[in-house]
Amino acid sequence: MEEKDIVSSRAYRLVAPKKFEEVVLQHTIGTDQVVVQPNLASICHADTRYYTGQRRKEALQKKLPMALFHEGIGYVVKSDDKSLVKGQRVVIVPNIPARRLKKNTISNNYSSNTRPMKDNYLPDSVFLGSGYDGIGQQYLVLPTENVIPIPHNVPDKIAVLTELSSVSLHAANNVCDYFGSGKVAVFGDGPVGYLTAATLHHVFDIPKDSLLVFGAMVERLAYFDFATTHLVHDFNFREEADVVAVMECTGGAFSKNAINQAIELIEPQGKITLMGVSEERVPINTREVLEKGLTVYGSSRSTDKEFRTLMNAFQNQAYRDTLEKLVPEQNELIRSAMDLEKAMDKATQNKSWRKTFLSFEWN
Numbered sequence: 288m289e290e291k292d293i294v295s296s297r298a299y300r301l302v303a304p305k306k307f308e309e310v311v312l313q314h315t316i317g318t319d320q321v322v323v324q325p326n327l328a329s330i331c332h333a334d335t336r337y338y339t340g341q342r343r344k345e346a347l348q349k350k351l352p353m354a355l356f357h358e359g360i361g362y363v364v365k366s367d368d369k370s371l372v373k374g375q376r377v378v379i380v381p382n383i384p385a386r387r388l389k390k391n392t393i394s395n396n397y398s399s400n401t402r403p404m405k406d407n408y409l410p411d412s413v414f415l416g417s418g419y420d421g422i423g424q425q426y427l428v429l430p431t432e433n434v435i436p437i438p439h440n441v442p443d444k445i446a447v448l449t450e451l452s453s454v455s456l457h458a459a460n461n462v463c464d465y466f467g468s469g470k471v472a473v474f475g476d477g478p479v480g481y482l483t484a485a486t487l488h489h490v491f492d493i494p495k496d497s498l499l500v501f502g503a504m505v506e507r508l509a510y511f512d513f514a515t516t517h518l519v520h521d522f523n524f525r526e527e528a529d530v531v532a533v534m535e536c537t538g539g540a541f542s543k544n545a546i547n548q549a550i551e552l553i554e555p556q557g558k559i560t561l562m563g564v565s566e567e568r569v570p571i572n573t574r575e576v577l578e579k580g581l582t583v584y585g586s587s588r589s590t591d592k593e594f595r596t597l598m599n600a601f602q603n604q605a606y607r608d609t610l611e612k613l614v615p616e617q618n619e620l621i622r623s624a625m626d627l628e629k630a631m632d633k634a635t636q637n638k639s640w641r642k643t644f645l646s647f648e649w650n
């Protein structure tokens with residue numbers, strides 16, 4: 288790293304599907320910014336879609352070359368903020384608000400819109416690993432609010448799950464006013480569905496008999512021991528009563544079935560939150576949406592607020608025990624672009640339910 292206000296950062300940039308190249312990026316340190324060295328990242332399904340070229344061609348052309356990854360933690364290297372000292376462990380908030388981007392200074396102009404908008408929905412905000420160089424680099428220069436201290440009793444393997452958990456928390460906050468008035472259902476037995484159900488149980492205290500999880504694989508549903516689980520192909524959705532809120536966490540080709548099953552399942556004037564991402568348009572039963580007077584929310588990403596909430600929530604040992612079921616038996620060691628390609632190839636071929644963690648060694 289150079290002195291003064293410039294940081295030279297080695298970065299593993301994806302330049303084409305299945306091809307990383309190591310380059311050196313130059314970052315300017317602006318007002319109220321912190322330099323962080325990432326040491327641990329978790330691979331998201333979005334990362335594998337970029338790596339395998341499953342994103343639309345125009346999206347790949349627009350966003351590459353780019354350093355991937357947005358789920359990660361690191362150590363403070365340089366900071367003028369007294370609350371963030373050198374060597375401190377921190378979790379990285381990947382959504383950088385538009386108000387922080389112009390000339391690396393704080394701006395009170397959130398957007399050109401006259402109505403207030405949350406940071407994660409501002410069109411001019413940027414997101415690490417999505418058209419903006421992500422965590423797969425030696426140094427990140429981030430606004431102070433994007434760097435959250437990790438409590439001493441929260442291990443790295445739990446802290447690195449904060450970003451994905453924060454997305455679940457943000458989505459749940461949209462409909463939490465209905466919690467306690469009936470049952471809540473989650474569609475999806477993958478990591479997103481699991482973390483969403485875990486958030487509902489441990490953060491919002493929804494008990495097992497009021498938390499339903501629908502999935503397609505018996506062995507995955509077995510992990511959800513804090514919820515009432517059902518196989519989607521064995522369930523009559525119109526016979527279940529008192530479901531007032533649904534979280535859809537499937538995405539892809541399964542979104543169509545999950546959304547329409549949720550519409551059948553939910554009570555009139557219920558709330559459905561969509562979290563699963565699909566590259567294709569998904570047909571839904573609008574007639575029943577109208578007849579039941581349903582509210583359908585789209586929820587994407589999160590803000591630093593959810594990260595801070597989770598740092599407190601992770602003090603709960605039971606919550607940490609639940610999250611640990613997603614932790615892999617070992618991390619992938621990354622010392623070169625070739626190491627990263629091998630790790631990504633392994634991750635795309637691996638059918639394990641657990642996440643894939645990347646341990647970066649930069650020296």
